[in-house]
Amino acid sequence: MNSSRFWTKLGLYGALIAAWTATMGSLYLSEVSGFTPCTLCWYQRILMYPLAGLLTLGIMRRDPHLPHLVLPFSLVGQGVAVYHFLLQKTPYFGSPSSCGIGVTCTTVWLDWFGFVTIPLLAMVGFMAITTGMLMVIAGDAGGAGKAWPYQWPRWPAPFVVLIAIGLYVAGAAQAGKIHVSLPDAALPFATELPFLNLSEEPTPTPTPSATPTSLEDGAALYALACINCHGEQGAGVEGLGTALADSPHVSGVSDDALAAVIRDGRAADAADNRTGIAMPASGGQADLTDEQIGDLVLYIKSLQ
Numbered sequence: 001m002n003s004s005r006f007w008t009k010l011g012l013y014g015a016l017i018a019a020w021t022a023t024m025g026s027l028y029l030s031e032v033s034g035f036t037p038c039t040l041c042w043y044q045r046i047l048m049y050p051l052a053g054l055l056t057l058g059i060m061r062r063d064p065h066l067p068h069l070v071l072p073f074s075l076v077g078q079g080v081a082v083y084h085f086l087l088q089k090t091p092y093f094g095s096p097s098s099c100g101i102g103v104t105c106t107t108v109w110l111d112w113f114g115f116v117t118i119p120l121l122a123m124v125g126f127m128a129i130t131t132g133m134l135m136v137i138a139g140d141a142g143g144a145g146k147a148w149p150y151q152w153p154r155w156p157a158p159f160v161v162l163i164a165i166g167l168y169v170a171g172a173a174q175a176g177k178i179h180v181s182l183p184d185a186a187l188p189f190a191t192e193l194p195f196l197n198l199s200e201e202p203t204p205t206p207t208p209s210a211t212p213t214s215l216e217d218g219a220a221l222y223a224l225a226c227i228n229c230h231g232e233q234g235a236g237v238e239g240l241g242t243a244l245a246d247s248p249h250v251s252g253v254s255d256d257a258l259a260a261v262i263r264d265g266r267a268a269d270a271a272d273n274r275t276g277i278a279m280p281a282s283g284g285q286a287d288l289t290d291e292q293i294g295d296l297v298l299y300i301k302s303l304q
Contacts (some may be wrong), residue, residue, distance in 0.1 A: 004139040005152075011135030012059055013156050014128060015070070019052040020164035022125035029118065032172045034268020034278035035109040040084040044122045047077035051129060052161075059157040064140070067133035074129040081123035088117055103229065107284025218299025221292055225283025226300075234303040241279075245303040259290075259297050 026045055029035045037045065051073050058066035087093045088106055110118055222234075229241035236243030244250055250258065265281035266273055273279075282288040288296075 007135045008139035009152055011132035011139065012055075012066075012152060013160065014135075015051075015132030016055045016059060016157060016160050017164075018125045018128035018132070019048065019055050020160055022048050022122065023052045024164045024168040025121070026118075028168055028171055029109070032175045032268075034273075035118075035280075036103045036277055038103045038105040038107060040080060040087070040105045041118065041122075043080050044077055044084070044119075044126075047073050047080065048122070048125065055129075056157050056161055059152070060154050062151055062154070067136045070129065070133050074126045074133065078123060078126035078130060081119050081126055084119035085117060085123055088119060089115065103280075103284065107280055108286045109278070109280050109284065111281075111286045215295075215299055215302055217292070218295035218297070218302075221285075221288070221296045222299050225285045225288070225296070229277075229279075234300065241277075244300050247304070250300060251304040255294075255297050255301065258300065259293050262293050262296060263288075263290075 026037075026041075026048070030037055051070060054070060054073075055066070057063075058069065063069075083093070084105060088108055108117055110116065110121075226241075226244075229237055230244050231237045231241070234244035234247075236245075242249075261279075263282055266279040268278040282293065283296075
């Protein structure tokens with residue numbers, strides 16, 4: 001019985017922690033870091049967010065049906081996350097064309113160690129919840145249709161919720177402090193050089209020369225990495241990306257500076273960011289080479 005209680009508690013509270021961590025973490029990435037969710041990200045949120053509330057209420061009510069209510073959400077969410085990860089990191093499902101407005105599902109916002117992405121983190125979260133619920137079911141093996149054999153404690157549930165929300169609020173407040181603490185004297189300078197990265201020195205890139213082939217390649221790369229946020233022919237998309245065509249900011253910077261911005265991306269709270277939405281490194285295409293970025297620069301410059 002003691003072993004059964006241990007696995008029941010571990011499964012319940014482990015799943016609760018995973019659900020609230022994933023929920024607050026995804027909100028932090030979109031609302032604080034400015035990472036715009038793609039369509040598949042929204043599907044995963046739709047499946048994850050109810051679990052945070054469902055697990056909290058189920059634990060507080062000591063509902064014996066809780067695992068069976070949670071598993072459909074976590075299993076489907078895990079499948080969506082696996083598909084999203086494979087879409088970003090493998091060629092098995094191809095690369096979706098830019099057929100709409102907004103961030104594509106192949107956009108890579110995070111790429112830790114070359115394989116840890118947001119879909120992978122979501123997949124781990126759903127897997128932890130699924131495993132936790134299976135542990136609870138196993139802990140009640142043979143008790144189907146009977147009164148729940150173990151009345152688990154309720155107090156950890158609100159404790160976990162308060163910690164998760166508190167960490168989110170603290171992180172958001174800290175991000176706000178970093179943004180407003182930028183010296184005022186630096187703001188006019190940053191405005192004059194809108195593509196200047198204040199945190200790092202730009203990495204020099206050999207200045208390429210425009211050829212019909214490089215412009216054609218650059219146009220194809222623009223359609224893959226930039227068009228959904230910056231619009232066709234660089235016209236811009238309201239609320240997502242500024243206009244790149246006939247832009248004094250683009251024409252006023254060097255090819256090296258523009259290449260550095262494309263390569264490094266731009267944070268949502270950067271002094272030169274006029275949309276408040278983050279720009280992913282390499283336009284969300286982590287495998288772009290310096291030569292490809294050079295072709296992209298040439299194409300963007302040709303729009304001036």
